[in-house]
Amino acid sequence: MNAAGFPLLSLLTFLPLAGAVFILTLRGDDKAVADNARWTALWTSLIVFVLSLILWFSFDKADPGFQFVERLDWLSEVGISYHVGVDGISVLFVLLSTLLTPICILASWDTIQTRVREYMVAFLVLETMMVGMFCALDFIVFYIFFEGVLIPMFLIIGVWGGKRRVYASFKFFLYTLLGSVLMLLAILLLWHRAGTTDIPELMGYTIPPALQTWIFLAFFASFAVKVPMWPFHTWLPDAHVEAPTAGSVILAGVLLKMGAYGFLRFSLPMLPHASADFAPFIYALSIIAVVYTSLVALAQEDMKKLIAYSSVAHMGIVTLGIFTFNAQGLSGALFTMLSHGVVSGALFLCVGVLYDRVHSREIARYGGVARIMPAYALIFMLFTMASVALPGLAGFPGELLVIVGAWKINPWVAFGAALGMILGAAYALSLYKRVAFGAITREDLRGLRDMSPREHIVFAPLVLLAIWMGVYPQSFLSFFEASVNALVLRHEAALAATRLAGM
Amino acid sequence: MNWTLALPEIVLALSGLAILGIGVMPRQDTYFASCMATIGAFIVTGALVLGAPEGTAFGGQIASDAFARFMKIFTLGGAALALALSIEWNRTEGIARFEYPVLVLFATLGMLVMISANDLMTLYLGLELLSLSLYVLAAFDRDNPRSAEAGLKFFVLGALSSGLMLYGMSLVYGFAGTTNFDSLAEAMATPANVSAGVIVGMVFMIAGFTFKVAAVPFHMWTPDVYEGAPSSVVAYFATATKVGAIAVIVRVMVGPFGSLADQWQQVMMLASLGSMVLGSFAALRQENIKRLLAYSWISHTGFVMMGLVAGGDAGLRGVIIYTPIYLIMSLGAFAVVVAMRRQGRAVENVSDLAGLARTDLGMAVWMGVFMFSMAGIPPLAGFFAKVFVFKAAIDAGLWTLAVVGVLSSVVSAFYYLRVVKVMFFDEPAGALDARPAGASFVMASTGLFNALFFLWPAPLVAAAQAATAALLR
Numbered sequence: 001m002n003a004a005g006f007p008l009l010s011l012l013t014f015l016p017l018a019g020a021v022f023i024l025t026l027r028g029d030d031k032a033v034a035d036n037a038r039w040t041a042l043w044t045s046l047i048v049f050v051l052s053l054i055l056w057f058s059f060d061k062a063d064p065g066f067q068f069v070e071r072l073d074w075l076s077e078v079g080i081s082y083h084v085g086v087d088g089i090s091v092l093f094v095l096l097s098t099l100l101t102p103i104c105i106l107a108s109w110d111t112i113q114t115r116v117r118e119y120m121v122a123f124l125v126l127e128t129m130m131v132g133m134f135c136a137l138d139f140i141v142f143y144i145f146f147e148g149v150l151i152p153m154f155l156i157i158g159v160w161g162g163k164r165r166v167y168a169s170f171k172f173f174l175y176t177l178l179g180s181v182l183m184l185l186a187i188l189l190l191w192h193r194a195g196t197t198d199i200p201e202l203m204g205y206t207i208p209p210a211l212q213t214w215i216f217l218a219f220f221a222s223f224a225v226k227v228p229m230w231p232f233h234t235w236l237p238d239a240h241v242e243a244p245t246a247g248s249v250i251l252a253g254v255l256l257k258m259g260a261y262g263f264l265r266f267s268l269p270m271l272p273h274a275s276a277d278f279a280p281f282i283y284a285l286s287i288i289a290v291v292y293t294s295l296v297a298l299a300q301e302d303m304k305k306l307i308a309y310s311s312v313a314h315m316g317i318v319t320l321g322i323f324t325f326n327a328q329g330l331s332g333a334l335f336t337m338l339s340h341g342v343v344s345g346a347l348f349l350c351v352g353v354l355y356d357r358v359h360s361r362e363i364a365r366y367g368g369v370a371r372i373m374p375a376y377a378l379i380f381m382l383f384t385m386a387s388v389a390l391p392g393l394a395g396f397p398g399e400l401l402v403i404v405g406a407w408k409i410n411p412w413v414a415f416g417a418a419l420g421m422i423l424g425a426a427y428a429l430s431l432y433k434r435v436a437f438g439a440i441t442r443e444d445l446r447g448l449r450d451m452s453p454r455e456h457i458v459f460a461p462l463v464l465l466a467i468w469m470g471v472y473p474q475s476f477l478s479f480f481e482a483s484v485n486a487l488v489l490r491h492e493a494a495l496a497a498t499r500l501a502g503m
Numbered sequence: 504m505n506w507t508l509a510l511p512e513i514v515l516a517l518s519g520l521a522i523l524g525i526g527v528m529p530r531q532d533t534y535f536a537s538c539m540a541t542i543g544a545f546i547v548t549g550a551l552v553l554g555a556p557e558g559t560a561f562g563g564q565i566a567s568d569a570f571a572r573f574m575k576i577f578t579l580g581g582a583a584l585a586l587a588l589s590i591e592w593n594r595t596e597g598i599a600r601f602e603y604p605v606l607v608l609f610a611t612l613g614m615l616v617m618i619s620a621n622d623l624m625t626l627y628l629g630l631e632l633l634s635l636s637l638y639v640l641a642a643f644d645r646d647n648p649r650s651a652e653a654g655l656k657f658f659v660l661g662a663l664s665s666g667l668m669l670y671g672m673s674l675v676y677g678f679a680g681t682t683n684f685d686s687l688a689e690a691m692a693t694p695a696n697v698s699a700g701v702i703v704g705m706v707f708m709i710a711g712f713t714f715k716v717a718a719v720p721f722h723m724w725t726p727d728v729y730e731g732a733p734s735s736v737v738a739y740f741a742t743a744t745k746v747g748a749i750a751v752i753v754r755v756m757v758g759p760f761g762s763l764a765d766q767w768q769q770v771m772m773l774a775s776l777g778s779m780v781l782g783s784f785a786a787l788r789q790e791n792i793k794r795l796l797a798y799s800w801i802s803h804t805g806f807v808m809m810g811l812v813a814g815g816d817a818g819l820r821g822v823i824i825y826t827p828i829y830l831i832m833s834l835g836a837f838a839v840v841v842a843m844r845r846q847g848r849a850v851e852n853v854s855d856l857a858g859l860a861r862t863d864l865g866m867a868v869w870m871g872v873f874m875f876s877m878a879g880i881p882p883l884a885g886f887f888a889k890v891f892v893f894k895a896a897i898d899a900g901l902w903t904l905a906v907v908g909v910l911s912s913v914v915s916a917f918y919y920l921r922v923v924k925v926m927f928f929d930e931p932a933g934a935l936d937a938r939p940a941g942a943s944f945v946m947a948s949t950g951l952f953n954a955l956f957f958l959w960p961a962p963l964v965a966a967a968q969a970a971t972a973a974l975l976r
Contacts, residue, residue, distance in 0.1 A: 077964050118860070140890070144881035144957065151875055154920070158928045159860075166928055170920060177880075177916055181909035188890070188897045188905075 007070050009084045012052050012098065013132040019044030020124040023117055034116035038109060041120035045102040045127060052098040059091050061478050064486035066137060066200060067091075074141075080197050084135040088483030089264055089334065092476065093257055096341045097130040099461065100253045104246035107349055107458050111245065111356050112160060119160060123246070126152040130254050134261065139187045139197040146262075147180055149255060153247070161242040168235075168242035175235040179225035186218035190270075202270055203490075209273040209498065216274035219267050226259030229282075229319055230289035233312045240308035241361070245352030248304065252311050253345035257337045260318045264330070268322065269487060272494035275323065282323040283406075283413050289316030290420030297427040303351045303361045306431055307344060310387065313420055314340045320417055321402035325491050329405025330484045331477055336398030338476060339386070339469050343394055346383045346462040350376070353455060354435070357448050363431065368440035373450040377436045379459050384432045386466045388425040394469035397477070508560040508567045511551040511575070512615050518544035519608045526601035534599040538590050541604035545583040545611065552576055557973075559621055563683050566621035569973035570823070573966055574618045574750035577827045581743030582611040584834050584945050588841050589735030591939035595847065596733060598644050606643075607739055610636035614747030618754070623672045623682035626751060630668075630715070633747065634661050637740055641732040653731025660714070660724045668711025674704030687759035697763065705760055709770055712755070716748045717797075718804045719777030726789075729797040734849060737793060738837035741800060742830050749807055749826050756811060757819065757974055764814060771812045776907055778805030783911040786918045790852050792840055795918060796833065799877060802915050803829050806892050809904050813895035819974055821892035823967040828888040828956075835949035836873040839866060842942040845935055853922055858931025866938060867926045869950035874919040876953045879912050884956035 022044075023037045060067060066085035074082040086094060105123055112119050126149065133145035150173050158169035191197045194205040207215065225232045236256075240248050268275050290313050297309035314336060321333030353376060354369070355361055370377035382393070389395035399421060406414040440446060451459070469476060506513075522537045522544070552575045559566045586607050593599045613632030620626035638661060642654020676682050678700035679690050690696045714721035729737050756767060782802025789795040807829070810821035843850050860867040876885035889912065896905040938946075956963075 073961070075960055075964055077961065077968050115860070118864070144886070147881045147886075151880060154923075155927060158924060166924060169928075170917070170924070173920060174913060174917060178910075178913045181913055184890070185893065185897065185905055185909060188894045191894065192898050 008051065008054060009068050009086065009094075009131075009135045010070055012048055012094065013084070013128055013135060015048050015051070016044055016101070016124040016127040016131075020121045020128075023121050023124070026117065034113075037117040037120040038105070041105045041124055042102060044124060045098070045105055048127065048131075049098045049102055052095055055086065055091055056095060059086070059479065061088070062482055064088065064482040069137070079191075079195065080138060080140050082141060083137040083198060084132075084141070085137050086135055088480035089487075090134045090261065092334075092338055092479055093134045093254070093261060093341075094131055096257070096338060097127060097134065097254050100250060100341070100345055101127040101130075103345075103349075103458055103461065104249050106454065107249065107352060108244065108246045109454060111352070115159065119156070122152040122156050123250075126156070126250060130250075130258075133258060137199045139190065139199060139202065142199070143180075143184060143187060146258060147177070149258070150176060153251070153255065156247040157239055157243045160244040160247070163242070164238070165242045168238040171235045172239040175232075176222075176225055179222040179232075182218045183222035186215045189215065199265070205270075206494075207271065212271040212274035213277065216267060216271045216278060219262065219271070220278070223259040223262040223267070224285075226262065227256060227315045227319060228259065228312060229285050230292060230312065230316070231285075233289070233293070236312060237305050237308040240311075240348075241302060241304045245348060245355065248308075248348040248352075249345040252307070252348055253341040256311060256315055257341060260315065260322060260333065260337055263319065263322050264334075264487075268325070269490060272491050273498065275491075276325070276495060279323045279325070279409075282319055283409075283416075286316040286320035286323075287413065287416035287420075289313060290320070290417060291423065294420055294423035294427060298423070298430070300427075301363055303354075303363055303431065303435070304348065305361075306363070306427060307347050307351065310424065310427065311340070311344050313424060314344070314387075317399055317402050317417055317420065320413065321398075321405055324402070324405040324409050325488060326405050326408055327481075327484055327488050328401045328408070330487065331480060332398045332401025332403075332405055334398075334480050334484070335469075335473065335477060336395075336402060339394035339398050339466075342462055342465045342469070343383055343386045346379075346459065346466065347387060349458060349462070350380045350383060353451065358445070363434050365442065366435040366445065367438045367442070368436075369445065369448070370436040371440065372445055372448050375451050375456075379451070379463060380436060381432060382463060382466060384428050386470065388428045389421055390470075392467075392470045394466040396470055397473035505556070505558060505560045508556060508558060509565055509619070511548045511555060512612060512619070514551055515544055515548045515608065515612050515615065518547070519605060519612060522601075522608065523605050526605060532599075533601045534594070534603070535590065537601040538586060538604045541608045542583045542586055544608060545579045545586075548615075549576055549579045549583075552579065559685075563685060564622045564625045565616075565619045566684070567619055568976075570750070570754070570970040571619050571973075573823065573970040574746055574826070575615055577830055578611060578614050578618065578743050578746045578750075581746060581830045581834060582607060582739065584949075585735075585739040585743055585837070587941040588738045588834075588838055588945050589941075591941050592735040592841050592849075593733070595844070596644060596735075596849070598733065603640075603643060603735075606636045606640050610640065610739070611743065614744065614750075617747055618750045620751070620754070621684045623676065623684075626755070627665075627669060627672065630751070631665065633744065634665060637661075637744065640736045640739070641728055643736055644733045647733075649731040650733055653728045656724060656731070657728045664711045664714035664721065667707050667714070671704040671707025671709075671711060674700050674707065676704075678704065684755075684759045688761060691760060691762045702763070702766055705763065705767060706770060708755065709767060712748070712752045713774050716745065716752060716804050716807075717801055718774045718808060719781050719801065720774070722778065722781070722801045722804075725801060726794045726797040729793045730791055730851075734793065734837070734841050734851070738834070738841055741796065741837060742834045745800070745804075745833075746826050746830055749822065753811060753819065753822055753974070757814075768812050768814070771808050772901070772904060775805045775808035775812055775904060778802060778808065779908055779911040780805075783914040786915065789918070790854065792843070792851050792853050792856075792922070795853065795922075796836055796840070799915065799918075800833070802911060803877070805911075806889060806908060809901070809908055810892035810895050812904065813892070813899040813901055815895070815899065816971055816975065817898045818892070818895035820964075820967050820971045821888075821895040823970050824891045824964060825888040827963065828884045831949045831952050832873050832876045832885055835869060835946055835953065836877070838942045838945040838949065839870045839873070842866060842938040842946070843935060845933060847936065850935075853925055855932065855935075856922065856926050857929040859926040859935070861931045862934040863938070865943075866935075866946065869946045870926060871923050872950050872953050874922050878916040878919040880916070882957040884953045887956065887960055
């Protein structure tokens with residue numbers, strides 16, 4: 001049995017699904033069903049969040065192994081079991097998912113008025129898939145959750161999205177599916193060779209270096225699309241722009257992390273040689289992503305698109321950090337993933353607040369919002385600053401660590417990442433300036449209401465986190481220290497072993 | 504002689520005759536009663552199949568083993584559900600005649616014989632009983648020119664393929680000197696006995712089989728027949744009969760021709776590649792949902808054959824898992840097709856489903872489940888079907904097949920998604936009529952199976968494992 005004394009992770013994974021089934025059984029007139037669906041979804045996700053706090057408090061930070069492990073026979077004939085657990089790398093992402101879901105549901109409270117029941121079901125199913133994916137310790141189970149995300153997200157973009165929602169949802173689905181099926185083949189190959197799909201067992205299985213290259217490329221096809229890395233990022237701006245606000249929040253907050261998590265969980269520990277061989281290639285793509293998409297972001301006229309491109313840039317920092325293979329880089333990458341989850345999620349919510357009132361995402365449509373909505377302007381500024389990695393806010397510790405880690409590899413790589421930070425400041429500040437400051441050019445903006453109490457509640461936890469992560473990053477870093485160190489040691493040992501064998 | 508081995512077939516045949524007898528009594532409408540009696544006969548036969556002993560009977564003509572049991576159970580189940588779907592449909596279309604369930608019964612009987620066949624003669628007997636019943640069924644809406652055309656087309660091409668197969672069988676018999684599967688397998692195990700004549704005969708038989716399972720290059724009849732034949736009939740022969748066809752092709756290729764695997768593998772591989780690619784691309788532009796499902800089947804048949812080409816324990820297990828899962832998802836999809844009716848008229852275009860999620864959420868959700876399942880998206884059942892055949896292909900080192908397979912499954916995902924898009928994203932095009940009870944039942948039961956399969960996949964996999972073991976004994 002695990003530390004919680006009951007199957008905590010399964011409960012976290014499947015409780016939202018139970019809520020979804022309950023919502024589907026609701027009967028009555030449309031309005032009553034919509035209200036009940038909202039409240040059920042909110043309570044379910046809040047209960048899941050509260051339960052997930054057990055992870056925060058009773059996770060043993062000194063243990064680099066998997067905790068809260070559960071194992072059930074599932075497909076014992078072919079050696080697949082339902083195996084879940086969390087380690088320092090995944091535990092905070094479970095918490096991030098369980099935190100963002102109630103926030104998303106609350107953020108959609110008034111903005112989603114059509115087909116509320118289906119919307120809430122989609123979000124709860126999505127939560128199941130996300131939590132399950134971060135907990136999975138069996139490759140097939142992982143793949144099921146990893147791919148299962150596509151169905152609710154496809155519907156969320158396609159049903160409640162903007163004008164080009166059909167195009168965006170198809171592009172999102174087919175693009176990610178194409179990457180994932182290649183990964184499936186690699187998983188099956190691993191299963192064929194190692195005779196198991198159990199992730200901890202596979203980590204102990206040595207794959208011949210020649211084969212590692214192929215498996216790495218197959219994994220790369222899936223994860224690079226999901227991250228997304230340049231040049232596989234083109235689905236992201238479309239999906240972000242067309243998705244409803246909460247969909248963008250989940251997409252930026254959690255789904256993008258799946259790709260980076262995949263690199264950390266599979267590529268690095270299972271394919272050390274291929275990872276080392278491909279590292280320069282990843283550096284190049286990451287730096288191009290950081291610089292190029294930052295420049296593209298500068299030219300955007302649409303707020304959501306701008307933030308979408310900034311996400312690609314931030315994820316470039318993450319992939320760079322992952323492939324430095326040192327403790328600073330990896331910790332920085334993990335921290336950046338978390339902070340980006342909070343900050344970019346919050347930025348999409350900020351855009352959503354304006355969009356709900358004006359129904360435009362065009363930057364030029366705004367100006368002088370700070371004078372009309374002072375509370376909103378303050379929150380928006382906080383997250384803009386966090387996004388440009390202002391010291392003291394969430395974005396800074398992660399990016400700093402990645403740059404330090406990159407410096408150890410090659411100062412020029414670190415320079416590329418730092419260049420991204422500067423450009424990041426340029427586009428984020430110009431976005432903020434054009435929206436919040438300046439003269440009020442549009443008269444209809446004067447009538448805008450400032451944030452409602454519901455919106456304050458939505459932002460409160462994110463504001464708190466953004467400051468907490470900036471001021472005292474150690475309370476987050478301490479979670480993954482042990483796991484990251486173990487990962488680095490394993491990686492070095494694996495490389496050293498072949499070097500010895502080669503001599 | 505152990506005639507009890509054939510007890511299920513005997514009981515089914517006798518019930519068919521009995522229902523026929525009741526049907527011709529000219530007093531009142533016996534349609535509903537004979538449908539129910541047929542479903543009852545299927546259930547009784549199913550129970551007998553479960554309890555059937557193992558072994559061979561009638562001088563080695565018929566064999567009963569775990570593989571036959573597995574396939575028969577799903578054939579009977581599929582036939583019963585397909586018949587449940589058609590009861591209401593036929594009545595609305597004015598083709599509610601008692602011959603309908605009787606023909607379905609005899610077609611199913613033909614399949615049972617075919618699945619149990621342990622001799623080329625029995626095989627052909629069962630196959631023809633199935634085919635002749637199907638030709639009549641395809642033309643069952645005899646006043647409708649489309650249905651008549653479908654029946655005729657099906658008959659002409661089906662007869663051609665039967666002829667090809669019979670010719671192949673005669674060559675095999677002529678050169679190998681036996682029609683019994685066990686003796687054939689024994690003879691083929693000695694390379695000296697494998698003459699060119701046997702190989703040519705085998706290839707003719709494969710051509711006949713690929714025609715029956717609608718694999719490329721013998722697939723052309725499928726979309727036309729699906730489109731023209733009454734939907735209730737298509738719901739039967741797009742689902743239940745596929746189980747029989749796959750069962751027999753597996754039995755023959757693994758049994759008598761098992762040691763010639765390196766001869767037929769390439770043929771099958773080409774058929775598999777062609778089916779996956781053609782099925783995926785040709786369906787992209789289909790507007791008619793029955794044609795779309797026809798091409799969808801063609802691509803699925805490619806996946807099934809991938810498992811057969813991979814062979815061995817894993818490959819056959821993949822095929823045996825794929826078959827019932829396909830059966831169940833396509834039954835569900837055809838339940839939706841049968842329920843598509845607007846102001847009393849059957850409609851069958853994808854666009855007729857527009858906005859279904861607003862007008863009938865339940866049906867839209869089930870159809871969504873079937874489409875995602877057919878596309879092989881986890882956690883639905885279709886994903887597991889695909890995983891097992893891909894695993895087998897990789898175990899056997901068939902990388903071309905596996906890569907083409909996954910890529911064509913991405914292509915095919917597009918048209919499945921298009922159906923979902925039409926149902927969920929588009930504006931309603933007017934509500935469909937209320938669903939018939941039979942369709943609702945089939946939709947809900949198959950939908951639940953597809954959605955919840957992931958919770959407890961072990962029983963099906965274990966049963967498939969037992970069936971594979973029986974096949975490879």
